[in-house]
Amino acid sequence: MRDVLGTPWSSTANKALILGSGELGKEVAIELQRLGVEVVAVDRYDRAPAMHVAHRRYVIDMLDYDQVVDVVRREHPDVIIPEVEAINLQALQDLEREGYFVVPNAKAVGITMNRIELRKFAAETVGVPTTKYAFAHNEEEAAEACEKVGFPCLIKPEMSSSGHGHTLATNKEEAMNGFKEAIAHARGKSQRVIVEEYVDVATELTALTYRHDTGSGIETVPLTPVEHQRPKGIYFYYESWHPTKQPEDVVKKSQEIAKRVVDALGGLGIFGVEILITSDGRVLFSEVSPRPHDTGLVTLVTMEQSEFAIHARAVMGLPVPKPRLLSPGAARVILAEEPLEAPCLEGVGKALMIPGLQIRWFGKPRSYVNRRMGMLLAIGEDVDEALRKVREAAKYVKVKRCVKG
Ligand SMILES: Nc1ncnc2c1ncn2[C@@H]1O[C@H](COP(=O)(O)OP(=O)(O)OP(=O)(O)O)[C@@H](O)[C@H]1O
Ligand SMILES: [Mg+2]
Structure with a gap:
C-alpha cells in the first residue's frame, strides 16, 4: 500500500502513462491529477480528450511494438494504464518483465482483449456460466459451430472492439459469410472466430x-x-x-x-x-x-x-x-450526426437548467457519424426520474458545425 505522494514535474513525481486518451482516460487523468500524479497521455491522434488534462502527450501507433516501448522507456512511468484494447500486447508483456507495472497486469490485458482466450478462461478455467460457444478457423468450421450452438448464432472476430465484424447467422450460408465478415474486420492477422449461441x-x-x-x-x-x-x-x-x-x-x-x-x-x-x-x-x-x-x-x-x-x-x-451510492442516476450519450472539424455543442444552456443535470463535453477535435462526443448525466429521486432528465436534456443538445456563442 502506498503511503506517500510525490510532486509532479520533480524527481519525486509519481508518474502514470495512459495508453488511450479517450473520454474514459480523461476522467482517469483528472482523478490522477487530483492526487498530484504526473500524467502522460498517449493516443494515435492528437488533442484526444485525456491529453487536455495531462502534463505531456504523445501521438503514436499503439499497435506498434517499438513505438510503445520507446515512449515507456522515455517516460519511465510508475504505472502504465491501458485505456483501450488496441495496444501491442508483446510490448506490454516485455515491459512488465522489465519491471514496469502494467494495469492490472499484462496477462489480464492479453486475455481480455481476445474473445477466444477470454471465453476459455471464463468458461473453462474459472467456470462461470456463459452462452454456448465454439471456435472456428474457416468457413466450414463456422457453419458446424453454428449447428453445434444452434441457429441463430452470433459470429465474432477473435479481436475487435465495439461490435466490429459481428454477424448474426440464421443458416449455414450466413454462417460461412459471417466467418469472412469477422476475419475482414478483425484486429491483427487472426484467422479464428468465436461462434456464440444467440440469446x-x-x-x-x-x-x-x-x-x-x-x-x-x-x-x-x-x-x-x-x-x-x-x-x-x-x-x-x-x-x-x-x-x-x-x-x-x-x-x-x-x-x-x-x-x-x-x-x-x-x-x-x-x-x-x-x-x-x-x-x-x-x-x-x-x-x-x-x-x-x-x-x-x-x-x-x-x-x-x-x-x-x-x-x-x-x-x-x-x-x-x-x-x-449517493443517489440514483442515469447517463445518456451525446452522439454526432455528421463529420465535423472542431464541432460545437448547442443547447447546453437549456439542458443545464434541468436540476441535477450535468454535461461532459469531451472536446474531441472532430466528429463522425455516431461518434460519442459527450454525455448527459443526472441524478434523481429514483432511476426513472434521472432517466427522464437526461432524455429531456437530449432534446436540447446537438453536435453542430461551430458558431461560437
Ligand atoms: N451471444 C449473444 N447473444 C445475444 N446478444 C449478444 C450476444 N453477445 C453479445 N450480444 C449483444 O451485443 C453486444 C456487444 O457484444 P460484445 O460485448 O461481445 O461486443 P463488443 O465488441 O465488446 O461490444 P462493446 O464494445 O459494445 O462491449 C452485447 O452488449 C449484447 O447486447
Ligand atoms: Mg461488450
Whole structure:
C-alpha cells in the first residue's frame, strides 16, 4: 500500500502513462491529477480528450511494438494504464518483465482483449456460466459451430472492439459469410472466430468490481451493478442507469460471477464485468474490461467515488474502502450526426437548467457519424426520474458545425 505522494514535474513525481486518451482516460487523468500524479497521455491522434488534462502527450501507433516501448522507456512511468484494447500486447508483456507495472497486469490485458482466450478462461478455467460457444478457423468450421450452438448464432472476430465484424447467422450460408465478415474486420492477422449461441437479452448489467491494496493484502470489492439496454444489433449503448433495477438474486449472481473472474485476472484497479440477463432468467458472463467501463460513466454522479476515482486510486497502490451510492442516476450519450472539424455543442444552456443535470463535453477535435462526443448525466429521486432528465436534456443538445456563442 502506498503511503506517500510525490510532486509532479520533480524527481519525486509519481508518474502514470495512459495508453488511450479517450473520454474514459480523461476522467482517469483528472482523478490522477487530483492526487498530484504526473500524467502522460498517449493516443494515435492528437488533442484526444485525456491529453487536455495531462502534463505531456504523445501521438503514436499503439499497435506498434517499438513505438510503445520507446515512449515507456522515455517516460519511465510508475504505472502504465491501458485505456483501450488496441495496444501491442508483446510490448506490454516485455515491459512488465522489465519491471514496469502494467494495469492490472499484462496477462489480464492479453486475455481480455481476445474473445477466444477470454471465453476459455471464463468458461473453462474459472467456470462461470456463459452462452454456448465454439471456435472456428474457416468457413466450414463456422457453419458446424453454428449447428453445434444452434441457429441463430452470433459470429465474432477473435479481436475487435465495439461490435466490429459481428454477424448474426440464421443458416449455414450466413454462417460461412459471417466467418469472412469477422476475419475482414478483425484486429491483427487472426484467422479464428468465436461462434456464440444467440440469446434473447432482457437487460445487461455491468458488474463493476475493483481490486485494491488494503495494506494487509489485495481485496476484491464488487459494487452495485450499472444497468443498460440496447436495441438489438446496435453496437453502442444510449443510456445506462445506476443502481440496477434488477432484483437482489440477479444482483448477487452477477456480483459472484464478477468477483470470480476478477479474482482470477488479478492485479489492481477497476474491472467492468459485462453480464447478460436473458428473458428466461439466465445470468451469463459476457466479457470484461480491465479498466473503467463506458456504461460506468454514470458513476460520476451516483457514487462517493466514481469508477475513475476508484481506478486512479487503486492503480496508484492507494486503498479504496468501498464507496457508497449517493443517489440514483442515469447517463445518456451525446452522439454526432455528421463529420465535423472542431464541432460545437448547442443547447447546453437549456439542458443545464434541468436540476441535477450535468454535461461532459469531451472536446474531441472532430466528429463522425455516431461518434460519442459527450454525455448527459443526472441524478434523481429514483432511476426513472434521472432517466427522464437526461432524455429531456437530449432534446436540447446537438453536435453542430461551430458558431461560437
Ligand atoms: N451471444 C449473444 N447473444 C445475444 N446478444 C449478444 C450476444 N453477445 C453479445 N450480444 C449483444 O451485443 C453486444 C456487444 O457484444 P460484445 O460485448 O461481445 O461486443 P463488443 O465488441 O465488446 O461490444 P462493446 O464494445 O459494445 O462491449 C452485447 O452488449 C449484447 O447486447
Ligand atoms: Mg461488450
